Amino acid sequence: MASIEFVNVTKEFEKKDIIKDLNLTIKDGTFTVLVGPSGCGKTTLLRMIAGIGPQSSGAVLINGDDVTAVAPGKRGVAMVFQNYAIYPTMSVRENIEFGLKNNKVKKEERNQLVESISAAVGLTDYLDRKPSTLSGGQRQRVALARAMVKEPSVFLMDEPLSNLDAKLRAQMRLDLIELHKKLGTTFVYVTHDQVEAMSMADTIVLMNNGLIQQEAAPEEIYHEPNNLFVAQFIGTPPMNIGELGVDGVKFGFRPESAQTSDTPVDEYLSMEGEIATREMLGSETLYQMKYKDSAFMLKSNYAFYKVNQKIHIGVPEDKIYLFDSEGTRIRKDHERYSSYLEVLRGY
Amino acid sequence: MKKKTFWETCRPYVMIGPAMIGIFLFVIYPMLYLVYLSFFKYNLLNSAMSRYVGFENYIQIFNRPDFYKSLTNTVIYTGGVVVLTMLISLFFAVWLKKQTRLNYIIQAGIFTPHIISIVSVSLVWLWLMEPNLGFLNFALEKLGLPTSQWLQSSKTALFSIIIVSVWHGIGYYVLILVAALQGISPNIYEAAELDNTSRFRVFRRITLPLISPQMFFILIIMTIGSFKVFDTVRIMTGGGPNNATNTLVYYIYGFRTTNIGYAAATGVVLMVIIGILTFIYFRLMSKKVHYQ
Known part of the structure; x- marks a missing residue:
């Protein structure tokens, strides 16, 4: 078990700052997901913890100790x-016990560990096989077993599910949540997929351009986004954004917050638009509604609106978000909050 | 099923025909003719006077000490060249693995000898190795090291030729190995680092197995090539001094006018030896080579 702390960490790469003066604390025993678009620096952070891509300046602390000089x-x-990154020339067993051998673990203990771990991930029948004869999912399990067998205090995962098919990915998500519950160690997980982040994380750290945009639990990051970027990154489909027309302020609402109807809806923000596309997903249906020059995504349980049909929507006041011209959230305590909201009345 | 027309049946054979004619004319026919010649006491001036002698040429080969001398020389030469080239090119490849500008220049430098004709290379080294006026002895003397007779002593002549061949060849093999090393995913090395692996163990358990297909390729190609060494011997020593550098192909060359049947028989023996060696390699090494 271990907590991880970044103190004023900077990473330069070819004289460009990928990450600048970043501070972050990952609490002991949490499942933390670093998420963001590609190139945002999330993998760079992970590699700093591992020590395979050390920071240019600043310090990384594991359990309070500066590990800058400690080998990976x-x-x-x-x-x-x-x-x-499985060793391709070694059998599954050799892959799993390689680290143990390097750490001079005795043979009996080693065998026992390999047996129990491989049983836990369902690899017992494949111990003598070469990785090239395994499927993608099995290789993934070898990689997982190799990590687990060392009984680390921190688990680092760099988009481990991105090479699996959709069904297996969903299964592995559950397996990882369960694994975390069982081991209780600190998990740091990197992904660009916000669904993975939302479904597994205790804490999401959302990054963009090397900066932390928001660090919060999934519920909070979804319902109380700090800024426009967070609002538009999290959620499928992401938050609808429209121009308020005053001071460059933007307003937004989640696709599922809008009530849809054939007749005018009496809500704080109401408008009438025309359906442009329709995606039937099963339990719900996604519509794209054209309104003046903009388009809004709607998520509805009602599946029978047709393309080109005119519909009315209504969004309640407490489901409307406001952002200033920089993209920062305008919260309720802002002096002009109500005056901005008033503009929407006649939208 | 539809019955194939005559043309459909013939088409593949017609397509590969031109290539097969070439292979037959320039590979299979000469080989068979070599075997055929080896059963004759061949008369160059008047081929009608040639006489079928059965296995006499072969019997003669295995009873002549000069054949064994040149076979031994060839084996020592091959062993020396293969081992030295593999070790040195592996060393350079590991060194030059990182793609920096300096490394590119060094790699180009190492590769340059390979594009120079072996004849020129041999001539240059012939001067360098001259015992009294050559640069090598001059340099050794300046450094206070013992000098050598190089090509002019039967003790050092074969080794001198090995040096030249290795120097000429490594650039090419470094190139192959560098490519192989660069093909290894850096993640694997990072995983090994996280597994607390010592550098020596990384090299032995990860790097070597992963480039084993290329190492095996080099082993086979070099063994075959070295067994057929000729140019360096022809130019630098002419097989001397006292047959110290007489290799199999140069030995065959020596009989090119005097006894064609005997030369042909030796050629067949050489072919068989190389065949057996390659076969043994494949049997012994195939388990150690990891193809992915």
């Missing part, structure tokens, strides 16, 4: 790579 193999961390 001695930090008590294990990592699952995106492409698994």
